Amino acid sequence: MRWVHAIVLVTALVSTGLSAAQDWRNIYHGNEIPSAGYVDMPLVVTLNDGSWLCVMTTGPGEEGNTGQHIVSTRSTDRGETWSDLVAIEPAIKEPGHESSWVVPFHVEHQGNSEFGRTYVFYVHNGERVTEVPDREDSLRYRVDKIGWYLYRFSDDAGTTWSEPTRIVIPLTWADMNNTFSGEAQMFWGVDEPIAIEDRVLIAFTKIRRHLVGSTEGWVLESSNLLTETDPSKHKWRLLSNGQTGNSKTWRGLRSETNFAGTQAEHDITKLSQPGRLMMMNRTDKGVISVCWSSDGGETWTEPEAATYADGSVIRNPRANTKVWTIEPGKYLLWFHNHGGIDFNNRNPGWASAGVEHDGEILWSQPEILLYDNDPKARISYPDLIVEDRRYFITETQKSVARVHELDRSLIEGMFMQFDNALNTPTDSIEKPGSVSLHEEEGLTISASVSAGAREADSIIAECASQFGARWSIKWHGIDRIEIELRENHEVVSWLSDPIPIESDLPLHIVMTIDGGPRLLTLVINGKLHDGAGQRQYGWARIPDSFDQISLSPSSRDEVVVFGRPLTTSEALELYKASRP
Template identity: 35%
Template sequence: MPRRPRLPLIPALLALLIAPSLASAADDPRDIRNGWTIPDEGYCDQPYVVVTDQGHWLCTMTTGTGHEGQAGQHIVATISADRGRTWSDHIPIEPSDGPEASWVMPLKVPGGRIYAFYTYNSKNIREVPSNSDPVGRRVDTLGAYAFKYSDDGGRTWSDDRFEIPMRRMGIDRGNTTGGEVLFFWGVGKPISVGDDAYLGFAKVGKWGTPGAMVESQGVFMHSDNILAEPDPSAIRWELLPEGDEGLRAPKGPVSDEANLVSLSDGSLFATYRTIDGYPCQAYSRDGGRTWTPTAYMTYGPDGRRVKHPRAANFVRKFDNGKYLYWFHFHGGEPVHREGWNYYEGRNPAWVLGGVERDGLIHWSEPEILLYDEDPDVRISYPDFVEDGGRYYVTETQKETARVHEIDPGLLDDLWGQLDRREVEHDGLALEHVGDPIEPGSEVEMPSLPDLQDRGGFAIELQARFRELTGGQTLLDTRDESGRGIRLVTTTRSTLGISLGDGTTEATWDSDPGTGPGTLRVGDWQHITVIVDAGPRILSVVVDGVLNDGGALRQHGWTRFLTELGDVNGRDRARLASRLYGDLRSVRIYDRPLRTSEAVGNHRAGLLDDRGAIPSTPTGLRP
């Protein structure tokens, strides 16, 4: 969606750049290159899908032969009869030789009719006041909110174009034209709630640099009769929320790309992006007329804040009543100290699973949904499709849009994570327990996959520190060449991780500070290091919390180089040497655990109800 011209990666991510891997990831459904391509004209955005009454998929998108915002940008539809594997030729909803038509969003109503809502440069304006000449010549995010409709599953579209009346708000009157021209765009795919329909979008005030949309607010268009009214000219519309202001951020001037879902009682929940390093959330209990006070999104009531840049952060509800939230899992206060380009860092795409409890959505810890092995690829503007009991996601990198089938096990893990309390045994290659483990003892080390083969592994510890001085080694398999794995405390009270193949090394550490997911003194803690060689991501879960960087870092995960390969060192691992504390258990998996599995292992604990260690075989498991 609208953004300023592309800039280099932020310094904090620059060191994480990797070259494309020569290894194959053909069996990883998270790798976007394994998806099915949706045809476009060069530029493509917002590939949104509805399942028609005829049983096919109708995808609408914004496309054009140039770059985003250039002349010729228009909206099209394409149809798939095989769930996204192949697509028809484009069906123009608006032509490429007319005024700009952009940011199309489809809505299917109960009678089978499909509406397409979009921003239309109805007066063919060629330039607007701006503090930047290039931005001032961009005219794809202004004009009238228009719609057309199709009664044959998207094969043809109405000749008539209808415009939705839109009242002015304070942000309009204060824009660069004094409200004469309306600036806005929508990414909030319409939803129906009972007899009503809603779609989310953003109004823009100041226009220019930095960021093109210098000031924005989240708003919603509501209709109480579109689901049943056959006459498009008789559809009633109202702009929400009531009053002169839309949804705002607690601190920054940007609050845009609002997305909506409904709760079981008809309440509404919205997410929207900011430039503050965090997304926002809001609830409405009166049909969108008023909303809860402005607040950053959290993982649940009284939970820690979710981190996210200025990118799509979409919430969707599925037929089972569960929720999914798409975001990029980095940001926070540190970005304001690091010269952040808040439009970057859209790879990987992470998701949270949501479960409704007592009128609020409680969110899981994150999992990776999609990635590209090139970190400079930007994955965004998804849509989620549910068809025949299977789940799919669309996404775009602005030049290529694709469809991906989602592993149902990933979703089951996310939605079940909040209640998961079991030890994962799939892939468990070593389990060694003691009360405590003898310091300096050794255990036979299982063979781990070569990271060039795009698999990975996980190491899990249960430890109690008496102090957090640096240099305490919990596990060490390194040989004389430096090949192997070492887990050691650092001088900033974190767990340092080093992986080496004798030539290439990767290092990272757990979150510093004293927040959730950090090390502390005196308590038993559960620590899981996950090495996932698909996206080349190394992450750490401490006491069921996936590290996000806390208050001191932009992110709590890192990429490692594609050159890193075989990290099998000595065939025996030395445990708890120079440890000022106790090590009670070690588990090693010959595959990367999902976050949900690490959380479940943490909740399962290692002691039974009597406080005794269960009788578990020590050594290799089959």
């Protein structure tokens, strides 16, 4: 047999008995975190007593409106309920008093022994700037990324907060050449500070062109915050990036060669090797920037595109990307898995598991972590809490913030991609039926194609039915796979990324239709297709008009039908099992 050709004709649908439990990935199933309207960056630290303290930016109306300020709230039941909001900085509904982009840092051995001490760092419009010169558009009054870097602390679980202390940030080239010609600084940060031995590091982004254009990364260091409890005695310096510190020439972390444009929202991760750090940040080139330091952040490598373990580029739009340390040597990456270049298309949120190897991180093939029923929703600025092998994540779409418990098996499955042991799914269907996308169900088809069996436009597998949508998997030419869904007169067609023509290698295809986020994905020879740098997406959305999808057991060993959407990790298990 030169190719797999499985034709399944279903004349009467029989229920498969499949029922999708409540899909925990749907953000509407999370627990809401209180806010004052607009809400951003709900970041959490765990206090000494095990409770959670969440801080965030909030305010009336939309992002950047007058009255934007920072707040805290506490949960003692892992995010199921939250205390009333406490204003860290008050909401002053007059232009020029904005406080924003708060990030927390917990020190367990300071402050009250029951709670420890929590510091918060944020941007405050201390210059009382009310409008931006030389702007005539609607952004003229966006002044929430202008001013001073302040911090406060709480020793009573966020009930009260200290008076603010200012970190004076030295002027650099970005400031001297910014929209205000150095008279005011523009910057913001999303990085939660990290401790490295006796030092504390905070990454942030300086802005040269208002609102967030021509940006570059910087790192602040305190040499004594962990040992000194009086903020007036804290010592801060701006790490040099290997330069002299001349304000006219001192440049931040940025690559003109690989990215130019916008490089923002810098995020530091500590690796296991002493002094070894990783910095990741978003760009406007459809990829994530990464660079490395071996001397504790004093100098960095040239930023370049982050890649998966197989060497392919990790794709992400102009949206927040975040890395968390699960345990020493294990990490989790948040991103959006497509090559957009603007602020849109942040749904769904994806994750990749990372393992440390030779001073760098190898990233797994990704999984869908969270989604919204509205494709236009912008899920972003998450934080992760890990407790007793339970995983919780916060997120916001700018109007509602929530916390969700993740399925541990999904996270651990991504780490298992690096193992040699097989855990192949065996729950293929045994009788004909259908699945309902409206009920968040789905299906997966796994097919193996023998070496040299490429024949242009030939069918690999298909399922026809008088009820529900029919589907087919076929060759499009000899270097791409085409998926077609057809119901009545409506057709959805999607092509794979180009497949290298290697006649001596077999091909393994896993096509999944996931009714929760309503996505069609393809994993071919162990690689989740993502557009391969040639188009924005490697996955497709299924229109709401499609509901019932036909399926039936295959009569061929080379084609296996599952009455549920497999995870990417399970698809990789099938691929590993197919190899000789």
